[in-house]
Amino acid sequence: MKVKAMVLEGYGINCERETEYSFRLAGAEPERVHVNEFIWGEKKLEDYQIFVIPGGFSYGDDHGAGTVLASKLKNKKGEELIRFIEGGGLGLGICNGFQVFNRMGILPGSDENYDLEEVALMPNDSGNFIDNTVNLVNKESPCVFTKGIDRVDFPVRHAQGKIYGEDSVIKRLYKKKQVVMQYAKGSLTKNDKRYGYNPNGSMGDIAGICDSTGRVFGFMPHPEALNSKLNHPHWTIEKEVYKRRGEKMPLEGEGIQIFRNAVKYVQNNF
Numbered sequence: 001m002k003v004k005a006m007v008l009e010g011y012g013i014n015c016e017r018e019t020e021y022s023f024r025l026a027g028a029e030p031e032r033v034h035v036n037e038f039i040w041g042e043k044k045l046e047d048y049q050i051f052v053i054p055g056g057f058s059y060g061d062d063h064g065a066g067t068v069l070a071s072k073l074k075n076k077k078g079e080e081l082i083r084f085i086e087g088g089g090l091g092l093g094i095c096n097g098f099q100v101f102n103r104m105g106i107l108p109g110s111d112e113n114y115d116l117e118e119v120a121l122m123p124n125d126s127g128n129f130i131d132n133t134v135n136l137v138n139k140e141s142p143c144v145f146t147k148g149i150d151r152v153d154f155p156v157r158h159a160q161g162k163i164y165g166e167d168s169v170i171k172r173l174y175k176k177k178q179v180v181m182q183y184a185k186g187s188l189t190k191n192d193k194r195y196g197y198n199p200n201g202s203m204g205d206i207a208g209i210c211d212s213t214g215r216v217f218g219f220m221p222h223p224e225a226l227n228s229k230l231n232h233p234h235w236t237i238e239k240e241v242y243k244r245r246g247e248k249m250p251l252e253g254e255g256i257q258i259f260r261n262a263v264k265y266v267q268n269n270f
Contacts, residue, residue, distance in 0.1 A: 003266045005030040005050035008038065008097075011069070014056035015094065018224040023050075025227060025252065026259035028266075035069070039076045045084040049266045053097030055157075055222055065121060065160040066099030074104045081106065082114045088269065090144060090262050091216035095158055098208070098218035107218045108169075108178055109211025119165035119173075119209075121220075125201030129159040133233050134199055134221060136207055137184040141177045142214030144265045145258050151184070152254050153232065154221035161200040161220040163209070170203050180208040180217065215265075223255030 005023045009016035009032045016032050023030035028050070033043045045051060059068035073081065085091055085106070093101040098121070101107040105115045124130055134156050138149050165173075173179050182205040183198045198205045200220070208219035228251055229235050235249075242249040 001267060001270065003028040003050070003263045004048040005052055005262075006038070006043065006045065006048040007032050007052045007054060008035055009033065009054075010035040011059050012057040012061075013054055013096070015054040015222065015224060016056075018227060019052060019054040019094065022224040022227045022256055022259045023052075023263070025256050027263045028259070035072070039072060045077075045080055045089065048089070049270055050090045050092065050262055051081070051084060052092045053094070053100050054224070055095030055097060058096055058100065061096075061160075064103075065158075066096050066103050069096075070100045070103030073100065078104065078115075085109075085114060085211075085213075085216055086112070089215070090265065092145065092262065093216075093218040094224065095161075095220055095222060098220055099160065101216070101218045106216060107211060108173060108209050109213075109216055110172065110176065110178070112212055114211070118169045119163055121160050122162040122164050123160050124158070124162055124199065126199075129157070130161075130199050131155075131157045132199055134207075135184050135197075136181045136221065138181050139177065139179045141180045141210055142212075143180045143210040143217055144214050145210075145217045145219075145261050146180055147261045149254075149257055153226075154223055154255065155225045155231075156199055156221045158200070158220055161202065163202040163204075163206045165203065170206075173206075173209060174204065176212060178209050178212065179204065179206050180210050181206075181219065181221075183207050223258040226253040226255035228253045
């Protein structure tokens with residue numbers, strides 16, 4: 001079947017082309033849809049199986065990261081989006097998209113409640129915008145997007161990525177296995193004196209969470225930015241490792257697995 005993904009663009013969203021390209025590599029038929037096309041009803045979610053809000057600075061992050069876009073979507077398309085998710089659709093929010101899903105209450109979506117904002121994405125502890133590569137470990141979770149991924153390096157680039165919530169909420173996210181990925185000690189980060197292993201101070205080293213169904217995923221790192229191994233800062237070292245094994249290094253980056261998992265899920269369940 002044709003797997004259709006709506007990738008939002010416009011008004012400061014600036015990772016839509018990489019996201020579209022990654023879904024295409026994964027076997028989907030992505031379509032970049034302007035925010036206004038979606039809000040005005042020219043494009044409808046019922047024609048897609050995957051809804052994506054890429055990274056960037058939507059509406060300049062006025063009034064807080066993702067706040068304006070979250071308000072527009074919730075007021076104009078909130079009910080449609082909830083019906084889409086409850087009907088089995090997949091939702092992916094990357095960086096600013098995660099911030100939007102959070103502000104809308106779509107995430108964490110505990111007990112499939114998509115109208116409750118339980119955690120906040122706050123300014124990084126460093127007080128600075130970060131642009132780095134981090135090592136991530138995948139927690140046991142029902143997340144559709146991270147199936148088969150145990151450990152991976154992804155880029156991060158954000159100013160407000162610190163996940164904060166009441167202790168009871170964070171504990172519940174762990175208990176219900178909604179914590180998907182955590183920042184971890186790895187070869188790329190062990191000598192990073194600026195940020196250590198956690199680049200933003202996120203509680204529990206949390207980098208991403210999913211809803212209770214595993215079909216909605218919010219993630220601060222950028223898998224679409226690692227669509228090629230040549231985008232990894234240590235690709236020359238990895239190339240040498242493959243060469244000494246007598247093998248040719250594959251060019252596809254590890255980030256594509258995130259998108260391929262979504263495509264396979266749709267193919268197997270729709």
